Amino acid sequence: MPHDSSPTTTTTKTTSTEAYISKFLPDPKRVAIVGCPFSGGQPKPGVDKGPIHLVEAGLPDQLRELGWEVTFDGHHQFEEISTLDDPPIGILKNPRQVSKVCEAVAKTVEGHAKDGQLPLTLGGDHSLAMGTISGTLSQYPNACVVWIDAHADINTASTTESGNIHGMPVSFLLGLDATIPEFAWVKPKLTTDRIVYIGLRDVDAGEKRILRENGIKAFSMHEVDKYGIGKVVEMALDHVNPKRDLPIHLSFDVDALDPTVAPSTGTPVRGGLTFREGHYICEAIYETGCLVALDLMEVNPSLADAEAVKQTVAVGCSLVRSALGETLL
Numbered sequence: 501m502p503h504d505s506s507p508t509t510t511t512t513k514t515t516s517t518e519a520y521i522s523k524f525l526p527d528p529k530r531v532a533i534v535g536c537p538f539s540g541g542q543p544k545p546g547v548d549k550g551p552i553h554l555v556e557a558g559l560p561d562q563l564r565e566l567g568w569e570v571t572f573d574g575h576h577q578f579e580e581i582s583t584l585d586d587p588p589i590g591i592l593k594n595p596r597q598v599s600k601v602c603e604a605v606a607k608t609v610e611g612h613a614k615d616g617q618l619p620l621t622l623g624g625d626h627s628l629a630m631g632t633i634s635g636t637l638s639q640y641p642n643a644c645v646v647w648i649d650a651h652a653d654i655n656t657a658s659t660t661e662s663g664n665i666h667g668m669p670v671s672f673l674l675g676l677d678a679t680i681p682e683f684a685w686v687k688p689k690l691t692t693d694r695i696v697y698i699g700l701r702d703v704d705a706g707e708k709r710i711l712r713e714n715g716i717k718a719f720s721m722h723e724v725d726k727y728g729i730g731k732v733v734e735m736a737l738d739h740v741n742p743k744r745d746l747p748i749h750l751s752f753d754v755d756a757l758d759p760t761v762a763p764s765t766g767t768p769v770r771g772g773l774t775f776r777e778g779h780y781i782c783e784a785i786y787e788t789g790c791l792v793a794l795d796l797m798e799v800n801p802s803l804a805d806a807e808a809v810k811q812t813v814a815v816g817c818s819l820v821r822s823a824l825g826e827t828l829l
Contacts, residue, residue, distance in 0.1 A: 523789045524640070524747050525618055531568045531824065532612040533560060534621040534632075535575035538601050540594040541627025541666035544766045546802025551575055551622035553801045553813045554820075559622075562817060566825050571617065576608065589680060591663035598665045599682045602631030606685075609635025613793065620820065623797035625766070626653055629751050630669035630686055636749045636793040637689040643747040643792065644740035645673075645695040648756045648781060650769045652700055652707040652718065659706030666798075667704075670695065676710065692716050694746075696736040698781060699724070699756035702769045721771055729777040733784045747792040750785050750823060752778075754798050754816055764804040764812035775815065782822035794823050 522529065535555060537548040552575060560570045589595045605621070609632050612619040621632045626649070636643050647653070647670070654670040655661075656677040671677045674695075675688025697718035703711070711718055717739045719732045727735070741748060754762040758772035773781075785791050799816050801809045818826075 521789050522791075523745070524792050526616045529568050530617045531563055531570055531620050532615075532617040533570065533572040534605065534608055534612070534619055535572070536601075536605060536621055536624035536628050537575050538624040538628060540597045540601065541625040542664045542766055543593070544800065544803065547623070547625050547766055547798060547800040549801045550799030550816075551624060553809070554622050554796070554799065554816055557813050557817050559817045559820060562821055563824060566821060568824060571612075576604070588663065589682065590657050591660065592657060592665060592668075592680070593663045595665065595680070595682050598627050599685070602628060602634070602669075603685050605631030606634040606638070609793065610638040611635075613639035618791065618824075619793045620824075621793075621795045621797075623795065623799075625666040626751075626753050626797045627666040627669050628797065629653070629795055630672045630683075632793065632795050633669075633673055633690065633749055633751065634686055636747070637687075640747040640749075640792055641689060643694070643749050645690060645749045645751060646736060646740070646781075646785060647695060647697050647751050648699050648773075648778070649697065649751075649753040650699060650702050650755045650772055651753070651767065652697060652703050652711060654707050654710050654716075655704060656706070656710070659704065659710070661704065671710070674714070676714075694740055696740045698732060698736055699773050701771055702767075721773075724773070724777065729773075729780050730784075733781055737784075737788065741788070741790065744788050744790060746790060748785055748788065748790040749793040749795075750782070750791060751795040752782070752797065752819060752823075754796065754812065754819075757815065762799075762812045762815050763808040764800055765798050766800045766803060767798075778815075778819060779822045782819050783827065786823055786825055791823065794820065796820055
């Protein structure tokens with residue numbers, strides 16, 4: 501995938517952390533930023549601008565100040581993947597474009613992972629996760645996935661009501677819908693016991709059935725309210741990574757946060773995670789020493805006023821820093 505050269509600026513001074521101990525990544529610690537300005541998995545314009553805003557807010561330099569060696573050679577471009585001849589499959593929208601983009605992203609993430617880097621994918625809509633997680637599993641076949649989201653994104657072609665593929669990536673990763681040849685490249689390497697959700701609060705009826713029938717562990721906002729975020733994260737990790745010895749892919753959709761915290765996103769739902777709850781999840785995952793890949797998805801700078809966009813972008817950068825070692829003290 502060709503790249504464009506986008507400027508990197510520094511806006512925030514961050515505090516260095518103590519020596520990072522990773523169970524899977526070599527020293528020195530290296531992160532590869534995969535900018536994915538892609539919106540084809542959903543209908544609202546602007547989410548393709550999220551990665552650009554995050555980088556222009558100074559995220560690469562913020563990570564360097566945390567002690568990471570940062571690779572970023574421009575945002576990936578997808579103009580060569582045409583939508584002109586991409587009729588719906590059933591009601592699935594842009595299926596060939598989404599598939600081709602995600603396959604390209606999978607190869608990129610896999611390449612960085614094989615090189616000993618931590619791939620940090622900035623989206624873009626959450627359909628990209630079928631690419632990022634496929635790439636991670638190619639290098640780390642036993643990796644588990646911690647999925648932070650208001651939505652389960654596990655619809656199949658038979659359950660989706662919208663046809664928007666950003667609500668379907670998990671079903672492809674699990675092999676729940678293997679009937680669409682265009683997505684045959686997505687190998688069902690993820691198993692139902694290796695994914696856990698935190699923050700769900702807007703789940704379709706068909707998705708609820710899929711979660712129950714497959715015994716997939718999910719902690720909704722009800723559990724967060726009942727137990728507190730510390731206990732929820734502990735229970736989630738106990739389920740997918742009980743010995744804390746498996747690689748972790750953390751896929752974070754900013755709409756998991758309450759819209760008062762991150763307003764500039766495509767499918768906001770009231771009653772979400774607080775600023776601190778979102779950051780605690782990232783901090784706790786980092787502390788395991790198991791993080792090998794990170795997604796930050798669905799920042800959409802077109803869906804709010806300038807201050808709300810600035811707030812959402814700042815929160816996105818802050819979440820990434822927390823997942824990569826920034827601490828309060």
